[in-house]
Amino acid sequence: MNRILKYVFLDIFQNKIVILYTLILALFAWSTLSLEDNNSKGLLTLLNIILLAVPLVSILFSTIYVYNSNEFIELLVSHPLKRSKIWISLFLGLSLSLIFAFVIGAGIPILLFSEWDKAYMMILVGMFITVIFVAIAFLSTIITRDKAKGIGISILLWLYFSLLFDGLVLFLLFQFADYPIEKYMVVLTSLNPIDLSRVLILLELDVSAMMGYTGAIFKLYFGSNGGLIVSFLLLFSWIALPFGLSLIKFRKKDL
Amino acid sequence: MIEINTVSKKFGKLQVLNQVNLNLEKGECVALIGPNGCGKTTLIKSILGMVLPDSGTIAIGGKSISNDFLYREKIGYMPQIGKYPVNMTINQIILMIKSIRNTNQPLDEELYVDFEIDKLKNKKMGTLSGGTTQKVSATLAFLFNPDVLILDEPTAGLDPLAAEILKQKILKEKEKGKLIIITSHLLSELDELVDHIVFMQEGKLMFHKSVDDLKNETGTDKTSKAIIHILKN
Numbered sequence: 001m002n003r004i005l006k007y008v009f010l011d012i013f014q015n016k017i018v019i020l021y022t023l024i025l026a027l028f029a030w031s032t033l034s035l036e037d038n039n040s041k042g043l044l045t046l047l048n049i050i051l052l053a054v055p056l057v058s059i060l061f062s063t064i065y066v067y068n069s070n071e072f073i074e075l076l077v078s079h080p081l082k083r084s085k086i087w088i089s090l091f092l093g094l095s096l097s098l099i100f101a102f103v104i105g106a107g108i109p110i111l112l113f114s115e116w117d118k119a120y121m122m123i124l125v126g127m128f129i130t131v132i133f134v135a136i137a138f139l140s141t142i143i144t145r146d147k148a149k150g151i152g153i154s155i156l157l158w159l160y161f162s163l164l165f166d167g168l169v170l171f172l173l174f175q176f177a178d179y180p181i182e183k184y185m186v187v188l189t190s191l192n193p194i195d196l197s198r199v200l201i202l203l204e205l206d207v208s209a210m211m212g213y214t215g216a217i218f219k220l221y222f223g224s225n226g227g228l229i230v231s232f233l234l235l236f237s238w239i240a241l242p243f244g245l246s247l248i249k250f251r252k253k254d255l
Numbered sequence: 256m257i258e259i260n261t262v263s264k265k266f267g268k269l270q271v272l273n274q275v276n277l278n279l280e281k282g283e284c285v286a287l288i289g290p291n292g293c294g295k296t297t298l299i300k301s302i303l304g305m306v307l308p309d310s311g312t313i314a315i316g317g318k319s320i321s322n323d324f325l326y327r328e329k330i331g332y333m334p335q336i337g338k339y340p341v342n343m344t345i346n347q348i349i350l351m352i353k354s355i356r357n358t359n360q361p362l363d364e365e366l367y368v369d370f371e372i373d374k375l376k377n378k379k380m381g382t383l384s385g386g387t388t389q390k391v392s393a394t395l396a397f398l399f400n401p402d403v404l405i406l407d408e409p410t411a412g413l414d415p416l417a418a419e420i421l422k423q424k425i426l427k428e429k430e431k432g433k434l435i436i437i438t439s440h441l442l443s444e445l446d447e448l449v450d451h452i453v454f455m456q457e458g459k460l461m462f463h464k465s466v467d468d469l470k471n472e473t474g475t476d477k478t479s480k481a482i483i484h485i486l487k488n
Binding site: 003004007011014069070071072074075076077078079080081082083252254255 | 266300303304305306307324325326327328330332334338339340341342343347348351352354355356357
């Protein structure tokens with residue numbers, strides 16, 4: 001496993017896109033955190049940038065990378081290697097290098113500028129979001145052989161999780177405004193890894209009071225220790241499910 | 256050595272392999288021939304585990320290959336069109352495959368020397384010509400002294416000199432008692448190499464005969480003529 005991983009790492013770190021991604025993250029993080037004297041506000045601004053940019057880069061870069069690795073995969077499959085090993089190595093290679101880019105780019109300034117309990121939550125959530133969208137990318141590459149279609153599916157999924165889902169939730173919120181739907185909102189939120197991450201960090205930043213009654217419900221459900229564990233289990237299953245599905249399909253794929 | 260038992264494979268609606276039965280023994284040099292799209296490459300890929308058959312079994316050395324991957328240690332494969340990661344150099348590719356195989360057996364570096372790959376070793380795979388890529392594929396296929404050699408159109412794209420080197424190498428390995436499977440459309444080169452012919456058409460295995468039998472049946476003195484005779488009838 002490590003032997004393949006080594007070559008995947010070597011390849012990704014030579015990639016200019018990853019270097020550029022690290023630099024841009026660093027630029028945003030340093031500027032938002034050092035320009036804003038209220039640390040919570042700075043983090044909030046950064047959070048919105050991260051929740052938009054990190055999923056997009058993770059899913060698109062991974063999708064394109066996996067398609068471009070088709071030759072590499074074909075080469076490896078004709079040698080004495082387990083198929084699942086190849087797929088897992090590729091996944092680990094991509095996830096770890098994108099996590100590395102995130103920690104170098106955004107993690108360091110966050111650690112330097114904010115208190116420990118807020119910082120660690122931001123970094124942890126950033127890492128989770130990175131891996132979740134790499135996993136979703138693996139699923140969309142295995143669905144179709146066609147590169148253009150695969151990238152299209154990835155962009156649609158990103159669009160859905162980042163923008164369309166919120167629109168849908170807002171629509172439901174208006175439609176059922178007369179009913180007590182706060183509890184259902186919690187369930188709905190947990191169906192989207194980006195929203196779930198946002199709520200987790202907002203609670204940590206103590207700005208949930210601004211979200212009114214719904215915020216209080218969130219605090220009740222996600223703020224407690226049990227809630228935190230459930231939230232991270234949910235985030236983890238957002239990694240395990242898409243990647244597990246892709247792994248099952250890859251083991252039966254004709255190359 | 257290789258036992259293929261009623262293997263079938265469909266790609267969508269297209270039946271690529273249709274109930275193929277085939278037994279290949281050690282020391283044979285087999286030519287797998289047939290018109291384009293008859294399922295030769297799919298059959299080879301099934302043996303390599305790159306394509307998984309819908310039904311039927313394939314066994315190598317008496318052991319079924321489904322859910323196994325270690326059996327590929329015994330196989331050297333030279334693909335029709337070698338596809339390699341474009342950003343890796345020849346040297347990196349060879350080192351990587353060596354570390355994957357992780358063998359302590361002596362390596363067979365004859366082709367590496369004869370094709371003068373040492374001079375090119377720092378070139379990236381993406382910049383190589385088709386012929387040079389084929390040379391790298393051939394080197395990798397022979398490098399680990401495999402019991403079975405599967406060569407898909409081995410000399411297509413090679414210059415005459417390199418093709419001759421490869422041919423001599425194939426003959427040498429045949430003498431050592433290895434099983435060699437070749438697919439090729441260049442009938443003239445098969446003359447000197449092969450002693451068995453497997454003929455496929457539309458996913459079906461039409462026959463598997465020794466070259467001598469074939470020559471007798473068709474009343475010809477050359478393998479290539481015998482094959483032409485069959486193709487016409």
